[in-house]
Amino acid sequence: MVSSATSLTGNGLRDWLYQRVSALVLAVYTLFIMGFIMTRSMDYAAWVGLFHHTGVKIFSVLAALSLLVHAWVGVWTILTDYIKMASLRLSLEIVVILALLFYFIWAIIIVWSV
Amino acid sequence: MSEALRTVSFKIYRFNPEVDLKPFMKEYQLSIPKDKDMMLLEAIMRIKALDDTLAFRRSCREGVCGSDGMNINGRNGLACITLLSALKEPIEIRPLPGLPVIRDLIVDMSAFYAQYEKVKPYLINKDPVPAKERLQSPADRKKLDGLYECILCACCSTSCPSFWWNPEKFIGPAGLLQAYRFIVDSRDTAKSERLEALSDPFSVFRCRGVMNCVDVCPKGLNPTRAIGQIRSELLAEGG
Numbered sequence: 001m002v003s004s005a006t007s008l009t010g011n012g013l014r015d016w017l018y019q020r021v022s023a024l025v026l027a028v029y030t031l032f033i034m035g036f037i038m039t040r041s042m043d044y045a046a047w048v049g050l051f052h053h054t055g056v057k058i059f060s061v062l063a064a065l066s067l068l069v070h071a072w073v074g075v076w077t078i079l080t081d082y083i084k085m086a087s088l089r090l091s092l093e094i095v096v097i098l099a100l101l102f103y104f105i106w107a108i109i110i111v112w113s114v
Numbered sequence: 115m116s117e118a119l120r121t122v123s124f125k126i127y128r129f130n131p132e133v134d135l136k137p138f139m140k141e142y143q144l145s146i147p148k149d150k151d152m153m154l155l156e157a158i159m160r161i162k163a164l165d166d167t168l169a170f171r172r173s174c175r176e177g178v179c180g181s182d183g184m185n186i187n188g189r190n191g192l193a194c195i196t197l198l199s200a201l202k203e204p205i206e207i208r209p210l211p212g213l214p215v216i217r218d219l220i221v222d223m224s225a226f227y228a229q230y231e232k233v234k235p236y237l238i239n240k241d242p243v244p245a246k247e248r249l250q251s252p253a254d255r256k257k258l259d260g261l262y263e264c265i266l267c268a269c270c271s272t273s274c275p276s277f278w279w280n281p282e283k284f285i286g287p288a289g290l291l292q293a294y295r296f297i298v299d300s301r302d303t304a305k306s307e308r309l310e311a312l313s314d315p316f317s318v319f320r321c322r323g324v325m326n327c328v329d330v331c332p333k334g335l336n337p338t339r340a341i342g343q344i345r346s347e348l349l350a351e352g353g
Contacts, residue, residue: 002283002316012312012319013348077320081279 004080006093008073019073022066029063051114064107068100118148123204124161126168130217137215141204154201155182155193170219177332180267183210184219190269190330210272212281225281226268232285232311233293238304254300261295261340263333264288270327270337276320284320285312287327287337293318294340297347309344309351318344 008015040046050056075096083089122144129137142161146152155175162168170193172182177195184193185208187201198205213221239248271277271286285293293312296302312318318341327337 001311002314004315007315010315012315012317013345013352015315016319016345017349077322081276 007076008069015073018069022070025062025066026070029059032059048114051111057111057114060111061108064104068104071100072097119145120148121145122157122198125204125206126161127208128168128218129215130167151197151199153194154186154196154198154205157198158193158207169217178265180265183267183269185209185211190273192267192269192332195332210268212272212278223268226271226286226288229285229289230266230292233289233296234308235292235296237296237299237302239301240303248301250300257298258295260335261291261298264291264335265333267332269330269332273326273330275324276322280316280320283316285317287341290318290344291335291337291340294344297344306351309348312344313348313352
């Protein structure tokens with residue numbers, strides 16, 4: 001058993017599951033948005049209309065949350081693979097976490113302002 | 115009557131920490147009878163007869179002991195079961211990657227064995243010892259096929275990038291193949307404890323499915339499949 005304080009859940013199976021489930025959410029969301037773009041005439045009114053639906057807002061926030069979770073598991077793996085200096089690795093991890101949280105909160109604000 | 119000869123060229127990694135400041139590749143030319151093939155190990159032993167400073171490990175010379183794992187033309191394998199005729203010249207031979215070099219082709223396997231030891235590679239059974247032996251049905255015995263054959267040559271783990279980056283945290287393909295060999299054994303009663311010990315984010319889950327292990331295994335085993343089966347067991351237990 002190798003302990004790890006900075007992984008998403010501290011448990012390998014849980015991290016792995018979260019990454020896969022979030023990938024699924026992101027894939028469906030991407031298909032949904034792509035489908036909308038390709039089948040409708042893209043103008044401002046159509047775009048605003050889409051995001052007026054509460055369901056789309058919830059789906060968008062869920063996609064942003066999935067991105068946060070997915071990116072953290074992935075980036076954490078890369079950082080623990082390649083950055084061997086603990087102080088540098090921890091600093092980079094903090095920068096990435098703060099950036100991801102910032103983007104997540106920003107995404108909520110944007111989606112709910114429509 | 116003199117035999118017709120042909121020359122085979124080699125480039126072999128040399129490093130003797132007592133003499134050399136850094137490793138270098140040394141070229142060798144070996145004359146062998148024309149129309150005669152041989153295993154790479156035989157050729158290396160003939161080179162050693164010409165230059166006895168060359169150091170390497172070998173023992174059974176038939177792919178059973180796992181001593182002569184080395185990097186042959188960029189690919190890990192056992193010299194004793196690799197045909198000379200199958201190799202492009204000059205044949206480049208290096209020690210197994212990712213482990214500290216002791217000398218020439220000899221690497222320090224401590225990190226590899228430490229990971230093997232972690233998976234408790236022996237039967238654990240809390241039930242009373244039977245009068246004769248612990249029986250196993252042919253179907254249960256069959257589950258060990260493709261797992262028990264591992265000879266611990268380390269060709270797989272030393273070709274795995276995840277093992278290169280985290281040799282002290284990631285068990286590696288060889289250790290995980292053995293871990294599954296005991297998890298799936300019907301005579302073992304420590305399945306839950308074994309799985310619990312592997313549930314952290316490094317031991318099993320640092321495997322990114324590169325499959326270099328499957329590509330190089332000289333015994334044709336599939337550690338990636340075993341790792342997938344450990345994941346499934348973890349999922350069944352804790353999912």
